Amino acid sequence: MATNSIAISKDVEAISFWQGAEVVLGRFFFALIFLLAGANHFSKQTIAFSASQGVPLASIAVPLSGVLAIAGGLSILLGYRAKLGAWLIVLFLIPVTLMMHKFWTVTDPMMAQIQMILFMKNVSMLGGALLISHFGAGPLSLDARRSR
16 A cells, blocks of 8 residues: 555656646746847837837837846746736736737738737737736746745
8 A cells, every 4th residue: 555655646746747847838938939029129120110100208118118028038937926027028018019019000901910910919928927927937936946
């Protein structure tokens, strides 16, 4: 009987490891777009394009949005204060989605379709960020290690 209980506990540990690895991979894929795109928010081209789209004070707002994206992405990736990092991503996504992907104002059907796809992509990432803001980083994170 004791042998069976040891085998069960080893299986539970193996499942926990793989579940933790799955969550780390999910955090990596979720954060990657914010880390890569956030760096572009400091370029003159991105600032100029954003200004042409009607972003007010683009020279300040666009780099600030890059800081939000990078800080939130790193927080989620590392699982360090991931709930706060997710709120930074929410704070980033709402104005960016509404200002940069106004598909309802585009007259060219092809461009309107592209902008609607980008709008919906951001809405889905907003949903993911809200889930992280509620559930946190999960296992194999700095937050989980800190709470032990």
